[in-house]
Amino acid sequence: MGLEQETEMTREETDALLSRHETGVLSLASDDDPYAIPISYGYDADERQFYMRLVSTPDSKKREFLSGSPTVRLVVYEEAGRTYRSVVVSGVLHPIARDEITPEHVEQYGDAKRPLFEIWGDARKDLDIQLYVLRPETISGRRIELELDQ
Amino acid sequence: MSASEEYVFVCPDCEESMEVNPSMRDALVANGCVVCGAPVSIDAFTRVESSADP
Ligand SMILES: [Zn+2]
Numbered sequence: 001m002g003l004e005q006e007t008e009m010t011r012e013e014t015d016a017l018l019s020r021h022e023t024g025v026l027s028l029a030s031d032d033d034p035y036a037i038p039i040s041y042g043y044d045a046d047e048r049q050f051y052m053r054l055v056s057t058p059d060s061k062k063r064e065f066l067s068g069s070p071t072v073r074l075v076v077y078e079e080a081g082r083t084y085r086s087v088v089v090s091g092v093l094h095p096i097a098r099d100e101i102t103p104e105h106v107e108q109y110g111d112a113k114r115p116l117f118e119i120w121g122d123a124r125k126d127l128d129i130q131l132y133v134l135r136p137e138t139i140s141g142r143r144i145e146l147e148l149d150q
Numbered sequence: 151m152s153a154s155e156e157y158v159f160v161c162p163d164c165e166e167s168m169e170v171n172p173s174m175r176d177a178l179v180a181n182g183c184v185v186c187g188a189p190v191s192i193d194a195f196t197r198v199e200s201s202a203d204p
Pocket of ligand 1: 161162163164165166183184185186187188
């Protein structure tokens with residue numbers, strides 16, 4: 001029943017979790033309004049940065065929340081048997097302008113999955129796909145092990 | 151062989167278009183479209199003659 005043990009994960013364990021997953025929940029805010037969306041990402045464990053493609057339509061609410069370089073949180077978690085792991089990242093989401101795209105970006109986005117959760121209909125020309133890099137200020141990973149004999 | 155070899159890339163899937171140099175072209179062919187993630191072949195590139203800028 002009880003939470004038996006909560007442990008802070010090492011950098012290696014945290015990076016391994018972020019690398020084996022490719023989706024998470026991104027939270028944005030504007031004044032008192034929260035906005036959370038499921039997203040796909042690619043993680044560069046060397047630079048500890050996240051690469052994302054976010055889709056919005058010209059008058060979508062999402063675009064409002066994404067304007068500028070917003071402060072965000074990203075949550076990635078997993079449940080494996082009796083072990084629960086979660087990582088909370090906070091940092092700033094920087095848009096990458098089309099003319100700033102380098103071959104290195106292309107490589108990073110090659111590892112990022114297509115926007116799995118995003119609407120990907122026929123009217124692609126109406127969709128704005130913007131590239132972002134999330135530069136974390138903090139990355140904190142926790143592991144909880146449940147006791148065996150319950 | 152000019153030093154500034156340029157291509158126009160048009161993604162067959164999302165129709166994004168951008169001017170790229172050879173190293174960008176190679177990266178796009180190897181990794182797919184940076185914008186939408188679709189696979190990209192060499193056919194997506196057209197060589198452009200550099201304009202007569204000084
Ligand atoms: Zn594309």
